[in-house]
Amino acid sequence: MRKSLVLLSCMFFLLSTALFAQNTNIGSAKCKMCHTGPAKGDQFKKWSESKHSKANTAVGVAGKAECEKCHAPVAEFKAEGVTCEACHGAGSAYKSPTIMKDQKQSVANGLILQTEASCKKCHDASKAPSGHKAITFDYATASAKVSHKKP
Secondary structure, three states: OHHHHHHHHHHHHHHHHHHHOOOOOOOHHHHHOOOOOHHHOOHHHHHHOOOHHHHHHOOOOOOOHHHHHHHOOOHHHHHHOOOHHHHHOOOOOOOOHHHHOOHHHHHHOOOOOOOHHHHOOOOOHHHOOOOOOOOOOOHHHHHHHOOOOOO
């Protein structure tokens, strides 16, 4: 009876761990390891030179939850502004090169592909806090500026 209870407890623990395991954020430095250089589309360089990487430095943002939800949305990497994972999802489960080479497998492991709707979670004037400067957003123009596609 005791062995059965121990075995049942172990099985429950393993099952609950698998069911509740979530991807964790890894930070842009780990993304940079692979997403750099012209052959890869210069993803890291494009991001690091963009307003996204500096969004957390906007005047009045620091420490204000209503601002940080868009300007520094990944709590453990606020210094990175709108970091890779703010848009593409926590990368721990899809970061491996083997998984990243297969888009379907990457998505199945948590990669979020961007759409106009996902960008408008922040780039939408109707969602801006009171006093925020005017937000104008054209998805086609904006997505061309931050495109991570390989040449």
